[in-house]
Amino acid sequence: MQLTLEFGGGLExxxxxxxxxxxxxxxxxxxxxxxxxxxxxxxxxxLIKERPEMFMKGDTVRxxxxxxxxxxxxxxxxxxxxxxxxxxxxxxxxxxxxG
Amino acid sequence: MxxxxxxxxxxxxxxxxxxDNRKAALKRPKTLQQICxxxxxxxxxxxxxxxxxxxxxxxxxxRIAVGASGGKDSTVLAYVLSxxxxxxxxxxxxxxxxxxxxxxxxxxxxxxxxxRNEIQYGLPLQIVxxxxxxxxxxxxxxxxxxxxxxxxxxxxxxxQALDRGAALLKVDKLATxxxxxxxxxxxxxxxxRGDIARLSRxxxxxxxxxxxxPRCKPFKxxxxxxxxxxxxxxxxxxxSTECIYSPNAYRGFAREFIKDLERIRPRAILxxxxxxxxxxxxxxxxxxxxxxxxxxxxxxxxxxxxxxxxLEGLNRGLPKLGIGxxxxxxxxxxxxxxxxxxxxxxxxxxxxxxxxxxxF
Numbered sequence: 001m002q003l004t005l006e007f008g009g010g011l012e013x014x015x016x017x018x019x020x021x022x023x024x025x026x027x028x029x030x031x032x033x034x035x036x037x038x039x040x041x042x043x044x045x046x047l048i049k050e051r052p053e054m055f056m057k058g059d060t061v062r063x064x065x066x067x068x069x070x071x072x073x074x075x076x077x078x079x080x081x082x083x084x085x086x087x088x089x090x091x092x093x094x095x096x097x098x099g
Numbered sequence: 100m101x102x103x104x105x106x107x108x109x110x111x112x113x114x115x116x117x118x119d120n121r122k123a124a125l126k127r128p129k130t131l132q133q134i135c136x137x138x139x140x141x142x143x144x145x146x147x148x149x150x151x152x153x154x155x156x157x158x159x160x161x162r163i164a165v166g167a168s169g170g171k172d173s174t175v176l177a178y179v180l181s182x183x184x185x186x187x188x189x190x191x192x193x194x195x196x197x198x199x200x201x202x203x204x205x206x207x208x209x210x211x212x213x214x215r216n217e218i219q220y221g222l223p224l225q226i227v228x229x230x231x232x233x234x235x236x237x238x239x240x241x242x243x244x245x246x247x248x249x250x251x252x253x254x255x256x257x258x259q260a261l262d263r264g265a266a267l268l269k270v271d272k273l274a275t276x277x278x279x280x281x282x283x284x285x286x287x288x289x290x291x292r293g294d295i296a297r298l299s300r301x302x303x304x305x306x307x308x309x310x311x312x313p314r315c316k317p318f319k320x321x322x323x324x325x326x327x328x329x330x331x332x333x334x335x336x337x338x339s340t341e342c343i344y345s346p347n348a349y350r351g352f353a354r355e356f357i358k359d360l361e362r363i364r365p366r367a368i369l370x371x372x373x374x375x376x377x378x379x380x381x382x383x384x385x386x387x388x389x390x391x392x393x394x395x396x397x398x399x400x401x402x403x404x405x406x407x408x409x410l411e412g413l414n415r416g417l418p419k420l421g422i423g424x425x426x427x428x429x430x431x432x433x434x435x436x437x438x439x440x441x442x443x444x445x446x447x448x449x450x451x452x453x454x455x456x457x458x459f
Contacts, residue, residue, distance in 0.1 A: 009171075009327065009339045063358030066327060073125035073328070076113060076133055095327045096354070097341045099172025099276045 001025050001034055001086055005043065009094035011065070014055055015047045023047075036067070037080040039090065055092070064096040117142070124332070128322050128365035136332050143329055147317055148183050154304050156315045159190030162270040165222070166261055167195040169212030172276030174337040175326050176318060180274065181220050195220075196264045196273070198257050199228035201236020202342060209338040219336065227264040229256055233406075235413060241344060244418035249344040251422060252413075255405045259397060265312040273314040280323040280361075282316070283368045284353040286375035291353065295380060296387050296400070302375035309389070310398045320369060324361075 005021045012019045025042055027034040037059060044052050056062055060080055067074040068091040074082050084090070113123045115135035123133035127142075134142070151157060165180060167173040177195060184191050197213045200206050210226065217224040230236050233256060240252050265273050282302060289298040300306060305315045318326065330337055345351070360367045380386065391397065392404035399405070405421060412420025 008331075010341060013340070063355070063362050066324060068331075071124060071332075072122075075126040076123055091331075093327055093331060094339070095171070095323050096358075097170065097339050098168060098345075099170040099278065099281070099323075099326070 001027065001032075001084065003039075003084065003087070004089045005047070006089065006091040007093075008091065009065075010097050011055060011092050011094045014050055014052075016049055021047060034084045035080065036069075036074065036078075036082040036084065036090075039084060040080075054094075061092065062094075062096075064094060066093045066095060067091070068093070125328055128324050128361060129369065131365070139325075139328070139332070143321075143325060144179060144183065147179055147321065148187060150304075150320060151183070151189075151317055154315075156274075156305065156317060157189055157191055157272070159188075160192075161190075161272060162192040162194065162268070164194045164196040164225070164261075164265050164268050164270040164273050166273055166275040167197050167213045167216060167224070168276075169197070169209035169216070169338040170276070171327055171330055171337045171339060172278055172281075172318060172323075174212070174216055174335055175330050176274065176276040177216060177220055177222060178333070178335055179329075180317070181222065193222050194268050194270060195222045195224040196261065196268060196270075197224060197226045198260045198264065199226055199230075200253055200257065201229050201238055202344070203238055205340060205342050206237075208340070212336060212338040215336055225264050225268050227260050227267070229260065232256075232260055232263060233410060235410075237344065240413060243413060243416070246344065246347055248422050250348045250350070252409055253344070255409055259406050261314075262311045262397075270312070273312050275314060275316055276318055277316040278318040278321050278323045278326055279368050279372060280354075280357055282319055282375070283357050283371040284350055286371050287353040287356065288350060291349075295384060298375065298378060299380055299386075302372055307398075319372070322365075322368065 001024065003023050003025060005023060007015055007019055007021075015021065023046075025034060025039070028038060040056060040059070040061065044056055048055050054062060055065065061067060067079075069077055069082055069084070070089055071091075077083075113133050115121050115123050115138050116132050117134055117138040121135035121137060124136045125139060126133050127139070157163060163180075165173060165177045167177055177193070180191075180193060183189065184193060195213060195217055197210060199210060213224060213226075216222070228236075237249070237253055241249055244252070261273060285301045286298070289295075289301055302319075304319050305313055307313050329335075357368065357371075387400035389398060389400055390402075392399040392407055393402050394407045395404060397404045397406065401408075403411075408421035412418060412422075
């Protein structure tokens, strides 16, 4: 499954300062369904090069990190249970910095 | 970018609960409403307008400086104030005021953002620097004091630097981008530290009316998440990296806690602010009295203001001066130390750095 992942608000520094990543992920289970929970796991293992605690806390993103799927708040689509589809754009924005 | 004909994802074809027409783009933490972008812009801007009007933050004809760091809050503040000023005819003259603390790799980058904001929003910019005002950059200060208590120095110096800059611009008031999350963190911090004096003042939306320049916080009731979403959707240009010296700040703990709380019950942030506003100090508690600093004339509850104490410490090579709690209500012991003797009883000769005048 092709996805575009974007990191903002300082999170890009955890991924070698690259803001936009075009990735290809194979869903774990045979059904071919990918949910946010799995995506987060994948991101932590494959894209986050340092200080993973800045991105995730437990199973979910660190409080203060906003997640948008196709420019929509993930709180509207079920947060960790959000199903991802081909060509989706997922944006992670950290709010944890000075204003 | 969303298109009108975008296929709704299974289970997420909810419409905006205000216009019932467009697809919902976010869930507001303040009200838990699911709203679309356009309605979000409207409620966001309207709520801030109401805060400004209800709290009489501005008067027509005033010159207002927006404390601009290039970060998300101050950029959105500059943008929204400009917009509301036009739309509702506040009659204000707006300026951008930036402080250069001299933090390499952080402040120099964010200042570039403010310079772009100057052009993008058409607001004149004034920059004041610690080097000019105090003779020390934050980098130099940290080299001397180490990585603890950095925010103490920076915060105290920045407050006066903003007053200085505001005086140069001849403005009537200063507006800062402190948001609801910041306010809630500050209330908690003051409770955690038992700082009753600050606790009683910290939730005021206008402060310093008896000092050189009054300041106000139009974003007092605005959630950080909404500020970031607004900036994201409107594609506003802001700088977003944590200050390199901040990881050791105590505020980080309060922030972590507030963020965890927000996740469980978003309304908690506004409720903490309300609690802060409604605190009443027992009449039997002794409170510090406000006077002026003997050295520079700035407002102070002690004989010397904090900035003068800290600066003296830096210039005499006593980095701990002014750090930590002094038990009494005045800092006589600190003054005695400052008169030439260091903690080990020997007089030291440290080359004093030239500091600018702090006369008010």
